[in-house]
Amino acid sequence: MKSVSAKKMSWVILALALLILAGTWTILRLRLTAQPFKRTEMIMGTTVEITVIPANEEAVREAFAAIRKVDQLMSIYKPDSEVSFLNQRGENQLSPETIQVIRQAIKYSEMTEGAFDITCRPLMDLWKKAKKEQKIPSPEEIKRADELVDYRKIILKGSLVKLPTPGMKIDLGGIAKGYAVDRAIQVLKTKGVRRALVNAGGDLYVLGTPGWGKKWTVGVQDPRNLEEILTTIEASDCGIATSGDYRKYFILEGRRFSHIVDPRTGQTVEEVPMSVTIIAPDATTADALATGVFVLGPGEGISLIESLPGVEGLIISEVGENEQMNSSSGWEKFLEIRR
Secondary structure (H helix, E strand, O other): OHHHHHHHHHHHHHHHHHHHHHHHHHHHHHHHHOOOEEEEEEEOOEEEEEEEOOOOHHHHHHHHHHHHHHHHHHOOOOOOOHHHHHHHHOEEEOOHHHHHHHHHHHHHHHHOOOOOOOOOHHHHHHHHHHHHHOOOOOHHHHHHHHOOOOHHHOEEEOOEEEOOOOOOOOOOOOOHHHHHHHHHHHHHHHOOOOOEEEEEOOEEEEEOOOEOOEOEEEEEEEOOEEEEEEEEEEEOOEEEEEEEOOOOEEEEOOEEEEOOEOOOOOOEOOOOOOEEEEEEOOHHHHHHHHHHHHHHOHHHHHHHHHHOOOOEEEEEEEEOOEEEEEEOOOHHHHEOOOO
16 A cells, blocks of 8 residues: 555656646746847938847838838938928829828827927928028028928828928928837737837837736936936837937027927927927827927926827926926826836
């Protein structure tokens, strides 16, 4: 009897050992197969990074192709793009993708009461010239350029878009990157990817989570000390975008001029705010609102954010020698919890 019991016990111990070994192997295999795959390319004039978990090179390749297509259609720096032809001729038949982005841009123009306006290219060209020549434009020059800026003048008839005033131009730079990120996420989803991060120079979307019970961590840079992270947030399944005056700017006659122009006044946005970070249901919305809120400033900007469901924001401004942070009421729920 004792020998039989001992034999049974041996089999039980062996079975338990095999179960433990199998479990250990399963965990190890899951960890190995869940390793992230990351690829970086230069597209749309910025660094685009796609990370997927687990690795899926084909999905990443097709996601980058989707971003390149958006760039080819909408870039003003490609002379053969649809938008370049539109600006040159004053009218053009556009693809459904470009029409969609223009319609969305008009929606955000209405939402921000003109603080976001894709027809502001003449003003941007004027201030670009000012930077090159180191000369502030005269009030007359600003007035002439500003007369060409008005999103309400864009004529949409099916796939035909017209810019009725000679010299009118559009620039989708304040919304196209966000749209490209959303298109890449759509492609990844169709390929079965459920955990990913697509980042196009600060316009990004976080899909799913990078690990069990953990959200993606995103840092918000200090706009006056780019080596420092001012705050970090945790997010999943949303778009995040930041607009600021700290990467593209120039100083002239003791004044700091950002690359973002207020379409309503013709002037660049100076000092307040320094940066705006928006969290939204998609990257297109986050991208457009980051620019629009930057132009509106802290007061009007926070009011707009509070009126929009699913949208939160952080506005960093310079007050004297200090930085002031204004955030929407729901921003705190995204703040990283230190573990």
